[in-house]
Amino acid sequence: MVAQQASKPSTRRRFTIRVPATSANIGPGFDVMGVSLTLFLTLSVSVPRDPPPRTFTTPNPQPQLSYTGEGSDEVPLDAYKNLTTRVALYVLRCNGIPSFPSGLELQCHNEIPFGRGLGSSGAAVIAGVLLGDALGQLGLDRNRMLDFALMVERHPDNVTAALMGGFVGSYLRELDAAATSAASVPLAEVLPEYPANAGEEWGIDPPSPPHGIGHYVRFGWAKEIRAVAIVPAFEVSTAKARSVLPTEYTRKDLVFNLQRLAVLTTALSRSPPDPELIYEAMKDRVHQPYRKELIPGLPQVLSSVTPSTHPGLLGICLSGAGPTILALAVSNYDSIAGAAAEVFKKFGVEVSWFVLDVTVEGSTLSEEE
Ligand SMILES: Nc1ncnc2c1ncn2[C@@H]1O[C@H](COP(=O)(O)OP(=O)(O)O)[C@@H](O)[C@H]1O
């Protein structure tokens, strides 16, 4: 008889983090609603098992970062400049772990186009929070992870959907004075530009998030509804798309959005979905009208592709801060996208599109045995 040899445990721990894209707002739910979609940011991580996290010793080690897919020509591969790894370091430092472990290797593959309103930065932030939690073996629960994400990405809609998954509505809790000042620390202090030279001091510890900043609820989503993301071939940064918004609104416009928001959350859960109800309930007067100056053809696309011209369509809106258009539909996905593409073409805008589903799961981490 041949003796079975126990396989030697690997000296490296390997795990994979997967974060979905999101479409935030869905028309009237500006900074409130988001839905997770089947495009992913995937991080494959390999790290020596020794030393254990709280005894990382090498000052400022340089993790090895490689990157494929969307954004690979522009994303920084320096872990002290890359959004995901800076967020991971922020989470580690807030938990008493001063640096990355040495020998850390990260391979990122990204399907989420940058600067298009499909939550690429929210996904990068969530990936960073999960990475920090896993490297430090911190055991943070999902709500605490959301606190960390909200210190970086300060509107809850897309990060909540990316972390929790599905169709979610969220709000930020009103914080007491001390927590408000902790949560309003400039981003440069939460995510400092780390010194380039190994061995240099980081400076003061970053501010830990207050507890329970964000709260959410998951709505139902009728399983026959698919999401067509029509993606123009240019970027609009979320910061720019927020800078064009007014700081005050009329009561008429607020009521317009609130009425639609209340109806939409339930209308999207009903089978069969009702296009008459949904098309009107996906209209918005809080952000889309102001963003048209950044997106040639936006009002024309939204008004010319309707359930009566395109059966199967339920509703159409800007995805996140744009410029992507989100069309919710139960059939005729390519002809809906083609019609939007035709309108955009008249304004000199080329597009590509994805037919996507809503993910049930949010972000995941799977360990290799
Ligand atoms: N996977 C990623 N890794 C590192 N940085 C990323 C990643 N995804 C997005 N970013 C950063 O976020 C920026 C886009 O963010 P933003 O303007 O909010 O648009 P979006 O609507 O795609 O979230 C990118 O230009 C890049 O700097």
Ligand SMILES: N[C@@H](CCOP(=O)(O)O)C(=O)O
């Ligand atoms: N509510 C935010 C959503 C931004 O989403 P993103 O996917 O464009 O980052 C906004 O509309 O500004």
